[in-house]
Amino acid sequence: MFLRSVTLLKDKITDEETYPFSIPAIRGLDTLDFVNGVTFFVGENGSGKSTLLEAIAYQCGFHTAGGGKNNYYNVDSSQAALGEYIRLSWLPKITQGFFLRAESFYHFATYLDRLAKDDPSFNYRGYGGRSLHEQSHGESFLSLFLNRFGGKGIYLLDEPEAALSPARQLAFLRLIHQLVNGGNAQFIIATHSPILLGYPDAKIFSFDSDGIESVRYEDTEHYQITKGFLNRTEKFLADLFRDEEN
Numbered sequence: 001m002f003l004r005s006v007t008l009l010k011d012k013i014t015d016e017e018t019y020p021f022s023i024p025a026i027r028g029l030d031t032l033d034f035v036n037g038v039t040f041f042v043g044e045n046g047s048g049k050s051t052l053l054e055a056i057a058y059q060c061g062f063h064t065a066g067g068g069k070n071n072y073y074n075v076d077s078s079q080a081a082l083g084e085y086i087r088l089s090w091l092p093k094i095t096q097g098f099f100l101r102a103e104s105f106y107h108f109a110t111y112l113d114r115l116a117k118d119d120p121s122f123n124y125r126g127y128g129g130r131s132l133h134e135q136s137h138g139e140s141f142l143s144l145f146l147n148r149f150g151g152k153g154i155y156l157l158d159e160p161e162a163a164l165s166p167a168r169q170l171a172f173l174r175l176i177h178q179l180v181n182g183g184n185a186q187f188i189i190a191t192h193s194p195i196l197l198g199y200p201d202a203k204i205f206s207f208d209s210d211g212i213e214s215v216r217y218e219d220t221e222h223y224q225i226t227k228g229f230l231n232r233t234e235k236f237l238a239d240l241f242r243d244e245e246n
């Protein structure tokens with residue numbers, strides 16, 4: 001555990017009507033405490049998870065389009081709108097880690113290719129030994145996780161499941177478990193995956209129009225909908241499609 005809390009600096013806010021303060025969960029934020037090695041952000045599309053994660057990445061000094069501390073490359077929309085409006089409390093303070101953003105991972109892979117071209121000794125060290133562009137989406141994600149993650153670090157991951165098959169999501173859970181139990185890693189993960197959310201002893205923060213609240217795994221929509229769907233698929237689908245028949 002390194003990052004203990006994030007606090008919204010309300011006094012700095014001048015306009016509550018526009019993004020990012022137009023988002024109820026962000027506007028209502030006070031202090032969010034991180035008490036576990038793994039924290040999840042869940043909530044509907046557009047509820048503000050990425051906005052907060054990106055702001056945390058900004059304050060960590062990570063590239064807000066994805067990357068770590070020493071990764072510089074240009075990509076559109078890499079400013080963190082909320083970044084200057086939050087304060088992080090650390091104990092102890094660390095600077096290592098990584099911010100994964102599924103949507104700009106392609107640019108990150110291109111940036112690594114450029115590094116490899118400029119410096120043959122780079123050799124994709126820390127990234128599985130070959131260009132991430134030469135690996136499938138899921139392979140490249142897992143390469144990054146397996147090779148780049150490790151040692152002391154804070155890992156901010158925005159929908160890491162986007163590329164991962166169910167079996168690879170389980171492999172990823174194992175990796176998280178190893179790193180967290182080693183005592184050197186903290187994860188904050190925005191996710192829609194009912195598999196990832198099942199990580200034991202994780203804190204789950206749910207974002208909605210009432211703000212951000214801690215929820216139990218079994219009380220998340222992800223768990224309930226998936227369970228209902230798998231337990232009684234035919235009935236679930238019949239209910240879902242019923243109105244269409246009239």
Ligand SMILES: Nc1ncnc2c1ncn2[C@@H]1O[C@H](COP(=O)(O)OP(=O)(O)OP(=O)(O)O)[C@@H](O)[C@H]1O
Binds near residue numbers: 043044045047052
């Ligand atoms: N740069 C921006 N300018 C204006 N509005 C934005 C900007 N980025 C996001 N928003 C809006 O802010 C809201 C929250 O976006 P955010 O990306 O944080 O949601 P999210 O919880 O991560 O959703 P998802 O689960 O779909 O990834 C959305 O309604 C979105 O349209």
Ligand SMILES: [Mg+2]
Binds near residue numbers: 049190
């Ligand atoms: Mg998002």
